[in-house]
Amino acid sequence: MGNTTPLKRSPIFIFGPPFVLASLGIALILQGGLFQAQSFELIEEQTVEFQTAGLIPPTPFTSDYLYPRFTIDHAFQELVVVNKQRELDPIDYAPPTLVTVPSSAALDNSRELVLAPLAAAALVDLADEMFDQGVGQLFMNSAYRTYEYQAELFESKTTQYGLAGALVRSAKAGHSEHQTGLAVDVSVPAQGCAIMTCFGDTEAGKWIADNAWRFGYIVRYEETTQATTGYSYEPWHLRYVGIEIAREYSENGIHTLEDYWSLPPAEFYLEEITASTID
Ligand SMILES: [Zn+2]
Numbered sequence: 001m002g003n004t005t006p007l008k009r010s011p012i013f014i015f016g017p018p019f020v021l022a023s024l025g026i027a028l029i030l031q032g033g034l035f036q037a038q039s040f041e042l043i044e045e046q047t048v049e050f051q052t053a054g055l056i057p058p059t060p061f062t063s064d065y066l067y068p069r070f071t072i073d074h075a076f077q078e079l080v081v082v083n084k085q086r087e088l089d090p091i092d093y094a095p096p097t098l099v100t101v102p103s104s105a106a107l108d109n110s111r112e113l114v115l116a117p118l119a120a121a122a123l124v125d126l127a128d129e130m131f132d133q134g135v136g137q138l139f140m141n142s143a144y145r146t147y148e149y150q151a152e153l154f155e156s157k158t159t160q161y162g163l164a165g166a167l168v169r170s171a172k173a174g175h176s177e178h179q180t181g182l183a184v185d186v187s188v189p190a191q192g193c194a195i196m197t198c199f200g201d202t203e204a205g206k207w208i209a210d211n212a213w214r215f216g217y218i219v220r221y222e223e224t225t226q227a228t229t230g231y232s233y234e235p236w237h238l239r240y241v242g243i244e245i246a247r248e249y250s251e252n253g254i255h256t257l258e259d260y261w262s263l264p265p266a267e268f269y270l271e272e273i274t275a276s277t278i279d
Contacts, residue, residue, distance in 0.1 A: 047074065056096060072261055075180060078118055078242050081257050082177055083266035084230045091174035092147040095181035101140060106131030108189075113143035116181035118216075119240035123184060126208075126215040135188070135207045141195055141236065142185040145178040168232045172269065177220065182240040200235030209235065213250035216243040220257070228256045228265040 050056065056076055071077035073086075075093040082088055098114040101107065107127035115123065127138040145153070151173035157166035170176075177183035187194035188204035199205040200223070209219055218241055221234040241249070245260070254260045268276075 051076075054096065078116070078182055078240060079245065080180055080182070081261055081263060082175060082180060083258065083263075084171070084175055084269045085264070085266040087174045088179055093174075093179060094146065095144070098144055098181055101143070104128075106137060108137055108139045111140060113140050113184075114181070115143045115184060116240070118242070119182045119184065122215045122217060122240055122243075123238075126212060126217065129211070129215075130204070130207055133207070135204050136190050137188065138204070139187050139189050139194070140184060141187055142178065143183070144181040145176060147173045147179060150174075150176045150179055167269075167272070168226065168230065171231075175269075177237075177239050183220070184238050184240075185234075185236045186238060187236055195236050197233050197235065200233065205235045208238070212238055213246040214243070216240055216246045218246050218249055218257075222255050225256050227267050228258050230267040230269075 071079045072081040073089070074080055075082075075088045075090075076096065080088075095116050097117055099117050099120045100112050100114050101109045101120045101123055103109045104124075104127070107124060114120075123138075123140075130136070130138060150171065154166060154170050154172050157170040160166070161169060171178075173179070185195060186208070187199060188202065191199075191202040191204050193199040193202055193205070200209065212219060217238040219235060220237050220239040221229050221231040223233045226232055239257075241257070248254075249257075249260055257263070258265060
C-alpha cells in the first residue's frame with residue numbers, strides 16, 4: 001500500500017510500452033524530448049480549438065502513437081481511459097452527442113438507452129452478426145449513465161453490499177466508463193445469467209468474449225484482472241475502444257486497458273489508499 005504518486009507522466013514515459021517501441025522503432029527514441037513536448041503542445045492547442053467550436057477532435061490512427069497516448073486523458077475521445085485513479089475531466093462530463101440505439105430482431109433496446117454514436121453503430125453491427133450466427137437477441141441492460149445517476153447507483157450499491165462490496169461492483173461518479181457513453185452492459189435473456197458472472201459461460205457470453213473485438217469492443221473486466229482494474233469479473237460490460245485498439249488488444253493477449261497503455265494498476269481509489277495509511 002501507499003502508492004500515492006500522481007498519475008501525470010513525464011514525456012519520457014510515453015516511450016515505455018514495448019509493443020509501441022516495436023511498431024515505432026528505436027529511431028523515435030533518438031528524436032528527443034523537445035520534439036515530443038512541442039507535439040503535445042500543438043495537439044493540445046488543436047484539441048482546445050475543436051472543443052471551443054463544440055466539435056469532437058478527430059481520432060488518429062494508432063500507428064501515430066503520440067496522439068492516441070495524449071487522447072486517453074480526454075473524456076470525449078473514444079480512447080479515454082477511466083478507472084479508479086483516472087477520473088473524468090470534468091468529473092461531471094457528459095458526451096456532446098448521444099444516440100438511442102435502434103431496436104431490431106437482433107437487438108432489444110426497449111429501455112431506449114443511449115450511447116456515443118460510434119459505440120452505438122458498433123453495437124448494432126455486433127448484435128446483427130451475433131443474431132445472424134444464431135446466438136440470440138442481444139438485450140441492452142445499461143448504457144450511458146449521467147454523473148448524477150452513477151452517484152445514486154453507487155449509493156444504492158453501498159446500502160446493498162456495504163462500502164467494500166460496492167467498491168468492486170460499481171464505480172464512483174466521475175469514474176465510470178458508462179459516463180463516457182462508450183460502455184454498455186448486455187445480456188441474452190433467453191440464455192439467463194443476465195448481469196451475473198455465469199453470463200460468461202453462456203453461448204452468448206462466449207461469443208462476445210471471442211468476437212467483440214471485431215466490432216471495436218473489449219470485455220473490460222475479465223476474470224483475473226481485479227488487481228489491475230479494481231473490479232470483479234463482468235463478462236457483460238463492454239467498452240468501445242475502436243476496432244484498431246480492440247484488434248491489437250486481442251491479438252496481443254492483453255487483458256486490461258491499464259496494461260495496454262502501460263498505466264499503473266488502479267485496484268483502489270487514491271482516497272482508499274490514503275485512508276488505509278492513516279494511523
Ligand atoms: Zn457496466
